[in-house]
Structure formats: C-alpha cells, structure tokens
Amino acid sequence: MSTPLERAVEVMDRLRSPGGCAWDAAQTHESLTRYLIEETYEVLEAIETGNVALLREELGDLLLQVLFHARLTQELPPGEAFGIEEVAADLVDKLVRRHPHVFAGVAAGSAEEVNETWERQKVVEKGRTSAVDGVPTAQPALALAAKLVSRAHRTGLEPGEGWRGADEWGDRLFALVEEAAAVGVDPEGALRRTVMAYRAAMLAAESEGSGDRAPEK
Numbered sequence: 591m592s593t594p595l596e597r598a599v600e601v602m603d604r605l606r607s608p609g610g611c612a613w614d615a616a617q618t619h620e621s622l623t624r625y626l627i628e629e630t631y632e633v634l635e636a637i638e639t640g641n642v643a644l645l646r647e648e649l650g651d652l653l654l655q656v657l658f659h660a661r662l663t664q665e666l667p668p669g670e671a672f673g674i675e676e677v678a679a680d681l682v683d684k685l686v687r688r689h690p691h692v693f694a695g696v697a698a699g700s701a702e703e704v705n706e707t708w709e710r711q712k713v714v715e716k717g718r719t720s721a722v723d724g725v726p727t728a729q730p731a732l733a734l735a736a737k738l739v740s741r742a743h744r745t746g747l748e749p750g751e752g753w754r755g756a757d758e759w760g761d762r763l764f765a766l767v768e769e770a771a772a773v774g775v776d777p778e779g780a781l782r783r784t785v786m787a788y789r790a791a792m793l794a795a796e797s798e799g800s801g802d803r804a805p806e807k
Contacts, residue, residue: 599674602657619662626655638786687711706744721745733778735767743771 605614629652636645660674691698721741770777
C-alpha cells in the first residue's frame with residue numbers, strides 16, 4: 591500500500607501523463623516559477639500568523655511545486671533526467687555529509703561553529719571562488735543586502751566606500767542593514783514584523799472609523 595507521499599508522486603504522474611490534465615501537461619519550469627514564489631510567501635504568512643492548520647495546507651502546496659518540478663525533469667533526455675527519488679537521495683547525502691558532528695562522531699561545538707562548518711563545506715563542494723557565489727540576486731533587496739553583508743563579514747572582505755552614491759535612499763537603507771547585521775538582527779524579518787504591525791493598525795483604524803462614514807449613494 592502506498593504511503594501518502596508515494597501517492598502524491600503517483601497523482602502528479604497521472605496529471606502530467608497523456609490523458610491527464612491539459613493544464614498540468616502544458617506547464618514548464620519557467621511557467622511554474624510564479625507559483626513557487628507565491629506558495630513560499632503563503633507558507634511564510636502561515637508561520638507569521640501562527641496558524642498551524644493553514645501551515646499544514648500551505649506546506650502541501652509548496653510540496654506540490656517540488657513534486658511538479660521533479661516530474662518535469664523526468665522528461666529530460668537520458669543522462670540528464672532525474673526525479674523526486676534522486677532529489678531526495680541527494681538531500682540525504684548532503685545532510686549526512688554536512689552534519690559530521692551527528693553522523694561521523696566529530697565534535698559538535700556551538701551552533702555558530704556548526705553553521706560555519708556548513709558554510710565552509712558548501713564553498714568546497716560547489717567550488718566557489720567568490721564571496722557572492724551562491725547568493726540569489728532575485729530575492730528581496732533587503733534580504734539580499736543582509737546576505738551580502740554577512741558574506742563580506744565572514745570572509746573578511748572590505749569593499750570600501752567607492753560603490754556608494756548610486757542612490758541616496760538606497761545608501762541610507764543599506765546603512766541600516768549593516769547596522770542590523772552588526773548586532774545579529776535579520777533586517778528582513780525585523781521590517782516584516784513592523785510592516786505587519788502597521789497593517790494591523792490600518793485594519794484597526796478602518797474598523798474604528800467605519801461607523802463614522804456616511805453611507806455610499
């Protein structure tokens with residue numbers, strides 16, 4: 591009897607196969623990217639609101655995206671094709687390899703030391719030659735700035751000040767990112783918390799003022 595996860599793979603295969611769903615059959619990696627982004631943000635919103643039932647649902651929607659992309663790669667030419675089993679196998683290998691303190695009897699150290707070991711292993715495994723390698727530039731600008739500042743600090747890189755000046759407001763925002771990073775604060779998370787508080791205040795103001803509004807004609 592199939593497990594729920596195996597059944598999910600079977601359903602994805604059926605949707606994509608001839609005689610399945612025309613919409614699913616027409617999708618590509620490129621056409622699905624917006625859904626991957628949307629589902630990721632919906633997971634974040636479920637976490638922020640503390641809605642565990644919604645989190646369960648949204649994690650399922652995010653899993654669908656992983657299954658969909660893995661199903662598409664099964665259709666590549668021989669030698670290039672891979673599926674969800676290969677994706678899972680690679681993940682297991684990576685987790686074991688990057689946690690020698692758990693699986694190989696190496697001294698663990700602190701959480702910060704463990705994270706530093708993880709980052710060093712990534713550099714070696716991926717053959718990175720630059721501090722900016724592996725930092726996705728498509729992420730939100732605030733998160734991107736925080737990641738680049740973190741990389742610069744960890745590698746001891748000092749870019750200097752000559753790069754500033756392209757945008758006054760950008761420079762001011764970036765300075766705040768540097769200030770936050772210096773004390774271990776995630777600026778993206780900090781701003782989101784403030785923005786959500788502002789949103790709640792807007793809703794409260796609307797609710798309080800709704801009784802004063804004249805009826806629309």
